[in-house]
Amino acid sequence: MPYWDMNLEHLESFRPGLEAPSDFDERWYQTLTEARQHDPDVQLHRSPAPMTLIDVYDVTFSGFGGDPVRAWLLRPHGVTADLPLVIEYNGYGGGRGLAHERLLWAAAGYAYLLMDSRGQGSAWGSGGDTADASGGGDAGAPALPGFMTRGILDFDTYYFRRLITDAVRAIDAAAHIPGIDQSRIAVTGASQGGGLAIAAAGLAPGVSAALVDVPFLCHIERGIAIADQDPYQEVARYLAVHRLHHAAIMRTLSYVDGVHHAKRAHMPALFSAGLRDDVCPPSTVYAAYHSWIGPARMVPYPYNSHEGGQAYQQREQASFLREVWGGRE
16 A cells, blocks of 8 residues: 555654653552462473474463463473573464464574463464453453453453553563573564563563564554554444543553553664554554663664564564674573
């Protein structure tokens, strides 16, 4: 599709000046304190996989409300040294799938943890395995989108409060996984995963690098106003029916907005944006990028939409981690 948002010159100067709610830090502190009252309960079980050079573990840890969250852990076979860890969060509607689908970071010599997204995993990929047990109602099997409006009238009941808490608890869980260099932990993800990586980087101690691709959940109100696709349009359709809920919804969304979380993230970050992206408009991505407190670099892809740089960006990410971490062991 043609350019439809801002050109690169305007994107590079776009700083919307959004203000977080006055109780933003307090509400997240309370949320994470409650979650950390539950034992991390990290369980690792060796899992059969069709690879001989990579070891695979089926992982469970405690997320929001103490709910069990599933993940895959991959690491190079036969390596006993403590390894840097890359934690990845999934895109909207996808689950952790099958372990052999994500081999890049283990093949690069790192430990790799892929977190399942509670309640998701039925829109694309190979499925998910984590229920949204604290979601109320029919919270059993993974379901189709949309998740954007689940509990959206209040932060305490909002779906993404639970999912972001899971993302932070995945970092907490790393402290209980043997063979991890705790000084070198990176978070990464594309789309929804990129938004989760931003939030986790801003909320969790111990993250030393962030790799953020075409992130969702950034300058959300603008995304709802101009994006032509779901998930943002889920909120627009909801408001077309619930006409009087705009103020409450925008307040809830402000607590999960990546622009505000980026203002609390101090580690080096590598961003990417597709300048023709009609799912996560590039202006929303740049709003979070310009809010990042730590050193940050952007890689724009002028002719790409929401797919972004794909393998080209993965190559950039690998080089970035070597730069930040001073090589790999």
